[in-house]
Amino acid sequence: MMKTMRSSGLLRYQNRWGAVFVLPALLFFSVFNFFPILNALYTSLFQKKVLSLDPPEFIGLENYRYLLASSSFWNSLRATMVFTLGTFIPLLIVSLLLAVLISQRRFGRKFLQIAYYSPAVLSSVVAAAIWLLIFDPRGLANQWVNYIMRTPGVDHNWFSNAVMVQIAAMLVYFWKYVGYFVIIFIAGIAGIPTAMYEAARIDGATSWQCFWRITLPLLKPTVALVSIMSMLQCLKTFSTQYLFVQSGAPQAPINVITMNIYNTGIRDHRIGRASAMSIILFIIMLFFTWLQFKSMKTDEVTY
Template sequence: MSAVAEVEPAGGRNGTGRKGRDNRRPSGGSDKLTIYLLLLPSLLPIMVLSVFPLVRGMYLGFTDARAGRNTDISFTGLDNYRELLGDELFWNSFQVGLIWAVGVTVLQFVLALGLALLLNQRLRFRGVARVLAVVPWAMPPVVVGILWKLVYHPDAGLLNEFFYRIGAEGLRTNWLGDFSTALPAVIVVGVWAGMPQTTVVLLAGLQGVPPELHEAAAVDGASSWHRFRTVTLPALAPVIVAITSLDFIWNFNSFGLVYVLTAGGPGGKTMLPMLFAYEEAFRYGNYGYAAALGNVMVVIIVALLAVYLRRRLREAN
């Protein structure tokens, strides 16, 4: 035993004592340098494509930048924002954006919850139904817009053709060109395109509800509606808050789908804030004014995210 003890390394049989490990470990500065070098290939695209344009856009919001070559850019302070506060077109786009975001978000949630409850049942071909329910989500917004423009076409559209076939010709109209129907028609498309993602999230939440709770409520004589109200909804509450908050932010910040459908028309009835900023920048060349509008939208989105994250942290604690 004494001979073994004499030849045994100080750090133990494997030589992994504290002193041995410290001697072989690289210095802290070398570790940090290695980490930074490994992160550099992924950080460079983020800096070039995200951070720099964001900072540049925020700066342009305080200037009189306009389109054109060799144009002088002057710092104007808060002039763009003062003009923005008195711009009726901006406030109209903001109102349209709120109507669009609230309408699409609420309808998405109601319809997605019903579809998720249906897909959570033991149905025949349930797997096929779940795949088909996600198809609109997989389609690009431009393709969705083109398809629905064909549906809403005033002369050869499927919707007007349907009304003609059933003898309800009085219901035929130019859905995307009429002042009274343009925004509701666009909201329908937004709901159709965004409902699958809400359905998937709610379906995942439903599958996480313990079946023992429903069995216990059924044994106590609770009806299906009572079990849904007292068991399902409380269990889904965190998921509902999360997906509706994110849906509202995504919808309020949307651009491509409405641009393809109406480009903000007719008469600004579907002019969302992002469309308004796009028009100011690329149609009228008011880069500084459009950047100021973008800054306002960033502040609004950050505020909404702060409210969402605060609620999530409160629920976690």
């Protein structure tokens, strides 16, 4: 009895100090993450202009009603979804395949990892600036495609055609982040016990069978992590599209939600409406994350 009382006292003591240590992180999260979300939710209920000194007018859900009736907002949703699906699915598949190929190599593994990862350390602005030169009508993109397709002098309108400009944005993003996810997959593959492959080989399994029966099922948690991370990053994409538009590309095809939020809040000064848009984006991101967790069932993996 005495022993139980002592141990519960110790537990309380430890819990108390645990809470103290967690508190700074919790405070930091609350101030820099949770408060802005709540503040955006609150602001979205007002007609508020950034520079106005007048008290904002409470309009309830009017900003949401306006957005749901706005063709510009629906176009932004479309642009975001097209970009996300067109980028994160190839990102997931190609980074997984590249990770498997690199993991199987005996030589040059480190070099390939660095080579693929290097674009990820560039800022998005620098990456977009490099690709702006490539997609210039007289740039490398037209030259490569014309060389491969044997169509000299054809302008593929990378920035002027509505479809091409979306593909161009996806290409830049894919190039920038594929190496980042390759590294995560390589770390995941390294965690799979080699004994499993050895046992499979003894039983006569081919490389293809090893990939489908061992690598992929055991990588499920990593696949879930990468797919959620890449999807969330794609939903939040901004700088590539912003720089493309600044360089003369048409805005409508690549007017993703984040760019619409920026233009509404910073250019048009309508911070209430921009906040409503960011809350909708937050809900969309939350929903897709939940959906992916549900569909992946990541906790089912056991060695």
